[in-house]
Amino acid sequence: MVRKILYIEDDVLLSSLVNITLTKKGYEINTVPTAEQALETIKIFTPDIILLDIILPGMTGLQFLEIFRNKEQFKNTRVIVFTNLNRTTDIEQAEKLNAEFFIKAELTPDQLPALLEAK
Amino acid sequence: MNFPWFFKETATAANKQTNFRNVTSVQSEVVDVALHQLKTPMVALKWSIKMLLDKSLGPLTVEQESILLQDYTSCNRAISTIESILKADRIEKQNLILHILNNNLVTIANNKITELRRTAEMKKVTLTFSADNDPALEKIPCDAERISDVFQNLVSNAITYTPENGTVMVSLRRFGNDIRTAISDTGIGISKDHQKNIFVKFYRAPNGARMDPNGTGLGLFIAKTIVEKHGGKCWFESAENKGTTFYFTLPIK
Numbered sequence: 001m002v003r004k005i006l007y008i009e010d011d012v013l014l015s016s017l018v019n020i021t022l023t024k025k026g027y028e029i030n031t032v033p034t035a036e037q038a039l040e041t042i043k044i045f046t047p048d049i050i051l052l053d054i055i056l057p058g059m060t061g062l063q064f065l066e067i068f069r070n071k072e073q074f075k076n077t078r079v080i081v082f083t084n085l086n087r088t089t090d091i092e093q094a095e096k097l098n099a100e101f102f103i104k105a106e107l108t109p110d111q112l113p114a115l116l117e118a119k
Numbered sequence: 120m121n122f123p124w125f126f127k128e129t130a131t132a133a134n135k136q137t138n139f140r141n142v143t144s145v146q147s148e149v150v151d152v153a154l155h156q157l158k159t160p161m162v163a164l165k166w167s168i169k170m171l172l173d174k175s176l177g178p179l180t181v182e183q184e185s186i187l188l189q190d191y192t193s194c195n196r197a198i199s200t201i202e203s204i205l206k207a208d209r210i211e212k213q214n215l216i217l218h219i220l221n222n223n224l225v226t227i228a229n230n231k232i233t234e235l236r237r238t239a240e241m242k243k244v245t246l247t248f249s250a251d252n253d254p255a256l257e258k259i260p261c262d263a264e265r266i267s268d269v270f271q272n273l274v275s276n277a278i279t280y281t282p283e284n285g286t287v288m289v290s291l292r293r294f295g296n297d298i299r300t301a302i303s304d305t306g307i308g309i310s311k312d313h314q315k316n317i318f319v320k321f322y323r324a325p326n327g328a329r330m331d332p333n334g335t336g337l338g339l340f341i342a343k344t345i346v347e348k349h350g351g352k353c354w355f356e357s358a359e360n361k362g363t364t365f366y367f368t369l370p371i372k
Contacts, residue, residue, distance in 0.1 A: 013163040017170060024175070055152065084158040086205075088216050104162045105198050108169045 003116070005029040006047035008038045008064065009082075010056050014104070018051070021109040027116070033057070035064035042068070047077065049116055052099070054083040054090055062090065065097045080115070151208065158201045165194040196333060203337040206268070207320055210344045217265060217348060221258035224266070224291060224298055224369065225250045231270040232289060235278060243283045246274075250291040255371050256298055265345045266369070272338035273302045273365045279331050280363070281306035297351070297368040308359040317355070318343045326359070342367070 005027050009015040015031040022029045030045050032038050035056050050068070054061040061081060068074050079099035083090070086103055094101045102115065168191045170176055172184065179187070209215050232248045239246040250256060270289075277287040285305040292299050309317055313324040321336040328334065343353040346367045357363035 011159050011163055013167060014159065017163065017166045021170070021175075055156065084155045084162060085152075105158060105165075105202070109166050110169070110173060110175070 002026060002028045003048045004046065005049050005051060005116070006038060006041060006045065007031040007051040008033075008035060008056065008061065009051070009053045010034065011053075017109055018112065021112055022116075025113045027113075035059035035061060038064060039067065042071075042074070046073075050077060050079045051082045052079055054081060054085050062093050062097070065094070065099055069097050151205065154201050154205050154208075158198060161194055161198050161201065165191065165198065168194060200333075200335050203335050203341065206341055207337045210341060211320075215265075215345070215348065217262040219260050219262055219349075222261050222263045222266070223257045224259045224261070224300075225256050227261075227263055227267050228270055228289060228291060228300070231267055231274060235271075235274050238275065239278050239287065242278060242281070244278050244281050245286045246278065246289070247286070248289045251293050253293045255293055256291060259298060259369050259371065261349055261369055262345075266349070269342045269345050269367060270300075272342040273367070276338055277302050277304040277306065277363070277365070279334070280304065280327055285362075293371075294368070296371050298371065299366055299368045301364055301366050303362065303364040305362040308361050308363050309355070309357040310359040314355075314357065318353075 005022055007015055007018055007029060009018070009031060010033040012033075015033070019029050019031055030041060030047070032041055033056070036058055038050075052061045052065060056064075061083070065079060065081070068077075068079070076098075079097075081090070081094040081099050081101045082104060083101075084104050091101050107115070168187050171179065172187050172191060206215075228250070229248065232246060236246055274287065274289060281287055281304045286303075287305075288301075288303045290301050290303075292301070307326050307330060309324050310326065316322045317324065318339050319336075320340040322340075323334060323336040342365075346353040346369070350370050351368040353365070353367040355363055355365045
């Protein structure tokens with residue numbers, strides 16, 4: 001079954017690289033640059049996994065995560081916070097909201113599919 | 120109510136101090152976010168170069184591949200510079216939180232040395248490692264990631280500042296209730312005039328800056344602060360053109 005990914009990232013180059021990598025591996029990927037657009041997208045696109053940046057224009061990734069987790073149908077959706085911010089407070093908040101936490105700089109695109117299949 | 124003049128002065132000074140702290144804290148937060156934002160396009164560049172090098176976007180000529188390899192190295196260097204500045208900033212704000220567990224110091228050192236062996240080989244520098252056969256070394260209370268950073272900074276410095284055919288020796292020995300790590304090199308050394316400033320943030324001795332213009336002058340500051348936060352000490356002995364030995368201790372309990 002095709003796995004659906006929603007990637008919330010405002011950096012155009014990063015989102016297109018992830019898009020290319022995951023599409024080639026057979027994922028269905030939807031990328032949006034803001035958390036507000038992501039909230040609209042999930043009304044029509046039910047992701048299996050969310051890849052989430054923290055610093056976004058407007059609502060932050062962690063604010064989005066809080067709203068997302070309050071929706072009954074997304075309580076158990078896998079969320080991977082995927083950021084360059086390595087702040088303890090963010091890691092703790094992400095973990096509290098049942099999300100995983102990864103630093104972009106420590107990964108390369110070819111490692112992404114393995115990360116998505118890790119659970 | 121009229122307060123005596125010295126109360127007013129003190130109150131004003133205290134307000135200024137508080138305002139300064141607030142401004143500094145806001146500036147620091149801005150710098151923190153700005154640096155992270157600078158890191159994002161660098162990571163995106165690194166990723167795109169990696170995809171090109173992996174040939175997942177099509178074949179490359181030998182010349183293209185060679186240029187991209189240099190781009191990849193430059194990107195990694197820029198990212199690691201940004202990370203060093205962030206780490207130093209976090210240390211200065213006392214935001215460096217240690218996650219202390221009993222860790223095997225030999226494993227931490229060995230992993231880092233294995234990682235750096237390739238760099239040493241490329242420079243034709245011999246890198247050796249030895250450790251006391253003492254069970255105390257296997258359960259040192261420390262933050263493994265941060266102590267790994269200390270090894271990274273001290274050992275990579277030793278390799279960087281040691282000319283071809285030189286030697287870098289890393290040893291772990293027990294001295295009473297401490298484990299003392301020594302990183303000895305046959306490198307360019309630090310002249311007497313510059314020794315007192317060597318742990319100062321951003322400071323670079325002129326002979327070191329000549330040999331490696333890309334250094335940030337943050338590695339030793341970061342290493343010393345991490346060691347001291349663990350209750351240890353960090354110091355060195357050096358003679359110009361002969362070599363340097365950096366030492367750091369970690370308490371067993």
